[in-house]
Amino acid sequence: MTIKFGTDGWRAVISETFTFGNLRLVAQAIADYIREENATDPSVVVGFDTRFLSDRYAAEVARVMAANRIDTWLARADTPTPAISYAVLNKNATAGVMITASHNAPRYNGIKLKSCHGGAASPSHHQRVERLLDRNLSSGRGPNLMDLDEAIRRDRVHKFDPSWAYYEHLSGLVDLDIVSGGELRVVADGMFGSGRGAFSEMLARGRTHVHNIRHEMNPGFGGIHPEPIARHLGLLMSTIQSGHWAVGLATDGDADRIGAVDSQGNFVDPHRIFALVLRYLLEKRGLQGKVVRTVSTTRMIDRIAAQNSLEMIETPVGFNHISDLMIANGVVMGGEESGGMSIQGHIPEGDGVLMGLLLLEVMAAAKAPLHELVDDLLAQFGPAQYARTDMRLTRPVEKARMVEMLLNLAPSSIAGVAVEDVQTVDGVKYYLNDGSWLLIRPSGTEPVLRVYAEAPNDERVKALLGFGEEMAAKA
Known part of the structure; x- marks a missing residue:
């Protein structure tokens, strides 16, 4: 058996390679890695998305962690990946484990490993887990397991809701008063993923009207890839055009990516969202720092950075490369073509919920529709x-x-x-x-x-x- 971690963790087809047996083996290797990182007081946060059996898989990971005497915080319900990543930082945990295959097809599931900084684990950490897994397999060592109810009774597993601390943190990064003052009419497309309901919950107390679509529990994702790109957002586009809505926001299967649709039903890709938010942070908030983008991301970012005399750094694809630079500080914003972006003061993790809220702030502050903001952006830093x-x-x-x-x-x-x-x-x-x-x-x-x-x-x-x-x- 060969299990390899890719750009952002391990993903495989459910019931083929992603089985309970293989999951437990990987969980044991992660437990060994966590104990190497912190032998005296190890802890882990475990979360999951809306995919088939994700809650059961998360429970199995918790059982393995508990059996290895690792203090475990287990999410009560499906949760966005960035909420789990923030919980790692908020609880000062050694690591985080998120059961998700992100934007992949419904037949996949996977594991994202999070570092103590609240971002993606580095390639070297993934390699350490792989080596520990290979060591265990070659020595015939199976996973340690503990009954979940017993682990809860013995205070080794604590069930919790990571959302509220995460929402409170986001409210310090987004000016919700500006957003509320815009009185925007928003359609939020959860794509049946774990970001479902996040925008309406964050904006419930303001004057923003949020209409949720595809927010029900559907492990098959309605037969689509839960990836917020144009070909999967037909329902969002038609909803926008039929109801005089200002903007549509779509998050992927675990809500670390964002896509948008303007009031005319046009898809607004992550390149333009990245550029709009970056320009706003620099020109309206006066933030300063390095700008980081992956190799597959628009060069409009380069032009915005150059106009503001800021250093622009190009990285390989994968948010973990951006994370490393954000952890070192001095990065005002980092992002990638696929829709993962983050800003100064946040966790070094792509966050679709944060970026959707910031896009609403950009629109509300400008008092202009999204398509006009995009046209202005392209006139200044395009065409692209x-x-x-x-x-x-x-x-x-x-x-x-x-x-x-x-x-x-x-x-x-x-x-x-x-x-x-x-x-x-x-x-x-x-x-x-x-x-x-x-x-x-x-x-x-x-x-x-x-x-x-x-x-x-x-x-x-x-x-x-x-x-x-x-x-x-x-x-």
């Missing part, structure tokens, strides 16, 4: 159109070998525009002299080769993607 295609793989691709082949195939120009630079921060990224770029990289969580492009117009984006797909097929 973006698209991504995913090529399914029949077998895994070794990233180093793929990078080598793509470098060997590197062209001097793409679609008639000269290539001015080639970077290998994560995959291979071609920078063109008209400000556009093309990125080809294997996914860290799925058997997929991703091709990304940004250019001044849709026609150029299409040409870049087509060229990238041809190159990827050759490689």
